[in-house]
Amino acid sequence: MFHWLEKHPFFFAVxxxxxxxxxxxxxxxxxxxxxxxxxxxxxxxxxxxxxxxxVYIKNSCNACHSQLVRPFKSETDRYGHYSLSGEYxxxxxxxxxxxxxxxxxxxxxxxxxxxxHENHMKNPASVxxxxxxxxxxxxFTNKADIDTAFAEQLxxxxxxxxxxxxxxxMKDGSSKVVKMGESVDKANAIALEEAKLIAAxxxxxxVKDAVERGEIPEIVALIAYLNSLK
Amino acid sequence: MENRPLxxxxxxxxxxxxxxxVLGIVGMLIGVVLAxxxxxxxxxxxxxxxxxxYTNFSRLRxxxxxxxxxxxxxxxxxxxxxxxxxxxxxxxxxxxxxxMILGKVHFWLYLAVVAAVVVSLxxxxxxxxxxxxxxxxxxxxxVLVWVIWGVGMFGLIGIRREKSLYISIxxxxxxxxxxxxxxxxNNMEIPTMLATSDVGESGIGAWYHSVSMYSGTNDALVQWWxxxxxxxxxxxxxxxxMIYYFLxxxxxxxxxxxxxxxxxxxxxxxxxxWAGGHHLLYSTVPDWMQTMGxxxxxxxxLPSWGSAINMLLTMKGEWQQVAASPLIKxxxxxxxxxxxxxxxxxxxxxxxxxxxAHFTDWIIGHVHDGVLGWVGFMIMAALYHMAPRVFKRxxxxxxxxxxxxxxxxxxxxxxxTSMWIAGITQGMMWRAHDEFGNLAYSFIDTVTVxxxxxxxxxxxxxxxxxxxxMFAYNIYKTMSARPVEAGELQSASPMGA
Numbered sequence: 001m002f003h004w005l006e007k008h009p010f011f012f013a014v015x016x017x018x019x020x021x022x023x024x025x026x027x028x029x030x031x032x033x034x035x036x037x038x039x040x041x042x043x044x045x046x047x048x049x050x051x052x053x054x055v056y057i058k059n060s061c062n063a064c065h066s067q068l069v070r071p072f073k074s075e076t077d078r079y080g081h082y083s084l085s086g087e088y089x090x091x092x093x094x095x096x097x098x099x100x101x102x103x104x105x106x107x108x109x110x111x112x113x114x115x116x117h118e119n120h121m122k123n124p125a126s127v128x129x130x131x132x133x134x135x136x137x138x139x140f141t142n143k144a145d146i147d148t149a150f151a152e153q154l155x156x157x158x159x160x161x162x163x164x165x166x167x168x169x170m171k172d173g174s175s176k177v178v179k180m181g182e183s184v185d186k187a188n189a190i191a192l193e194e195a196k197l198i199a200a201x202x203x204x205x206x207v208k209d210a211v212e213r214g215e216i217p218e219i220v221a222l223i224a225y226l227n228s229l230k
Numbered sequence: 231m232e233n234r235p236l237x238x239x240x241x242x243x244x245x246x247x248x249x250x251x252v253l254g255i256v257g258m259l260i261g262v263v264l265a266x267x268x269x270x271x272x273x274x275x276x277x278x279x280x281x282x283x284y285t286n287f288s289r290l291r292x293x294x295x296x297x298x299x300x301x302x303x304x305x306x307x308x309x310x311x312x313x314x315x316x317x318x319x320x321x322x323x324x325x326x327x328x329x330m331i332l333g334k335v336h337f338w339l340y341l342a343v344v345a346a347v348v349v350s351l352x353x354x355x356x357x358x359x360x361x362x363x364x365x366x367x368x369x370x371x372x373v374l375v376w377v378i379w380g381v382g383m384f385g386l387i388g389i390r391r392e393k394s395l396y397i398s399i400x401x402x403x404x405x406x407x408x409x410x411x412x413x414x415x416n417n418m419e420i421p422t423m424l425a426t427s428d429v430g431e432s433g434i435g436a437w438y439h440s441v442s443m444y445s446g447t448n449d450a451l452v453q454w455w456x457x458x459x460x461x462x463x464x465x466x467x468x469x470x471x472m473i474y475y476f477l478x479x480x481x482x483x484x485x486x487x488x489x490x491x492x493x494x495x496x497x498x499x500x501x502x503x504w505a506g507g508h509h510l511l512y513s514t515v516p517d518w519m520q521t522m523g524x525x526x527x528x529x530x531x532l533p534s535w536g537s538a539i540n541m542l543l544t545m546k547g548e549w550q551q552v553a554a555s556p557l558i559k560x561x562x563x564x565x566x567x568x569x570x571x572x573x574x575x576x577x578x579x580x581x582x583x584x585x586x587a588h589f590t591d592w593i594i595g596h597v598h599d600g601v602l603g604w605v606g607f608m609i610m611a612a613l614y615h616m617a618p619r620v621f622k623r624x625x626x627x628x629x630x631x632x633x634x635x636x637x638x639x640x641x642x643x644x645x646x647t648s649m650w651i652a653g654i655t656q657g658m659m660w661r662a663h664d665e666f667g668n669l670a671y672s673f674i675d676t677v678t679v680x681x682x683x684x685x686x687x688x689x690x691x692x693x694x695x696x697x698x699x700m701f702a703y704n705i706y707k708t709m710s711a712r713p714v715e716a717g718e719l720q721s722a723s724p725m726g727a
Contacts, residue, residue: 002492006395009387009395012400012403017407017411019500020502021503022500023503023504023526027519058354063288063291063292072661074661074662074663074669085514089446092442092444092446094453098360098509099589100589130678134267134275134287145435152441155425159420160445183428
């Protein structure tokens with residue numbers, strides 16, 4: 001049979017394809033039938049948080065930081081409860097990372113503050129002596145891209161039924177509504193409201209002034225995102 | 231059959247040889263910069279505060295991986311295809327105008343995509359998925375490049391004179407099919423410009439932005455099915471194609487066993503795709519997939535070692551060639567590193583080992599003994615073998631090759647030994663508890679302890695880069711030398727007596 005295949009390239013290629021596609025069919029398709037469902041307390045990202053997530057991706061934070069707590073005592077001691085599949089239901093793309101040059105950030109919102117992040121992103125070694133993380137000072141002047149974050153919200157709401165503007169059950173029995181604007185202007189206004197709350201906890205006068213003027217620096221969006229990781 | 235010897239056309243092979251070298255230098259140089267940035271963070275500002283955004287570790291890291299995978303390695307794969315393909319199929323590219331045009335379009339489009347990738351990654355336009363960072367406009371370019379390569383490949387196969395496909399061709403076909411399938415499925419995404427707001431606005435935000443079709447755990451599953459097998463079909467399959475051609479050619483020995491090559495090929499095809507799950511051990515993907523990932527990773531030793539042993543046994547009775555010929559040295563070391571790396575990988579895929587190794591530098595060490603030792607050495611060997619034949623000139627300096635070999639070997643050894651120690655140290659420190667059950671170390675303790683290993687790794691990488699520059703210089707001097715006068719080269723093999 002093999003000798004025959006080696007003389008018939010078409011059938012050879014078909015054979016190879018069948019053999020390599022087999023594993024994908026068995027492993028991947030069944031899991032898709034059972035798409036991840038959000039756990040109680042998992043809410044979609046707000047416009048500002050999503051813009052912050054884009055800043056995180058733009059700077060490949062995931063090259064050095066994981067967002068996956070494995071079920072070991074040493075990890076739950078350090079980072080909190082181990083990860084559950086449903087907690088990632090709104091993560092497109094997933095940001096688990098493959099390397100922990102720096103610590104895991106899955107639940108960083110539980111134990112770091114706006115103030116801490118601000119100092120850390122300006123000069124990591126001032127907050128964590130010995131840190132080898134570079135500073136990200138340009139995030140204090142670059143502007144966050146709220147329009148693209150809004151476009152992404154619209155896309156996931158339209159194509160994947162992500163529940164914006166709908167009550168989402170929280171762990172304490174209450175419910176929460178994540179707002180999505182109906183237009184670009186409205187989305188920017190919603191993001192700015194949220195940005196003001198973050199900027200109020202920050203010290204950098206230029207950032208505060210920018211938010212006062214209606215602009216949102218990348219750092220504000222990024223901190224909103226990091227604070228949402230719980 | 232005609233009686234006159236075939237004149238093969240190496241135009242396209244030459245073009246891809248050049249990009250192999252240039253992109254190799256770029257990718258490795260960025261790698262060395264990254265290595266030293268981890269050892270000495272001040273280097274993040276090597277072009278000053280103003281350009282820090284473009285020179286810091288995190289922005290450069292995808293450029294390094296993509297330059298090495300899709301620049302250096304893929305160029306090497308294409309260069310060898312346009313050389314080996316004609317020779318084992320016994321047909322010249324020049325016999326078909328269409329194939330020549332396709333080849334040229336393939337090259338220039340590839341170059342355009344490379345340029346687009348460099349610009350977009352520097353700008354931070356990325357999907358974040360490892361080795362699949364490109365946004366949808368570039369993905370379309372990648373698919374086009376791939377389809378054109380495939381049409382050219384099957385076109386050449388279609389007009390072949392040698393009816394039976396040689397082993398190398400099996401592997402090139404598998405490379406084409408494997409990457410095509412993986413890349414398409416992993417990059418399924420919806421451009422956000424398609425969304426329309428409630429008041430009818432559309433085309434909102436950045437036009438190139440997209441959102442993945444898969445979310446969370448599913449996305450991770452598809453990504454590592456891709457990520458692991460991009461390694462399979464980019465770093466293993468086509469490199470095996472190369473060694474099956476170049477080692478017998480260079481040594482004058484026939485392949486040791488046809489049956490072993492059959493077993494290794496079909497075994498590799500079937501087993502490799504299952505192993506992606508080992509990137510997701512202890513994550514939130516279902517347990518049975520994690521276990522399958524582990525088991526198949528261990529089984530993978532069989533087909534991998536099948537190829538490697540087939541190569542080593544091909545040298546049976548001719549081992550003096552390893553001492554005599556630098557080119558054989560490169561290839562034998564490459565297959566040795568292949569064996570080494572394909573044993574190390576399965577060990578890391580065992581769940582309890584992975585619990586320590588995952589997220590640490592041991593993984594980085596594993597990748598690099600594979601890529602530097604196996605992929606890098608094999609591609610350089612292939613180009614050294616091709617250079618005298620496509621440029622019709624003798625290799626410029628054999629002693630430079632020997633020096634390069636030892637410098638790079640030392641570099642690889644420094645690289646993986648330092649990363650082993652770093653990885654296992656960090657993995658053990660993360661999980662250490664004191665007598666009261668509290669964590670023994672804060673995270674930063676596990677970072678500062680790595681400093682000496684990061685510095686040694688940087689030196690190892692630098693040595694490898696120096697060796698690669700010697701390689702580039704040697705090829706450049708070969709190309710630009712006075713052509714050998716009419717007739718045969720002085721030696722049948724560039725290294726032979």
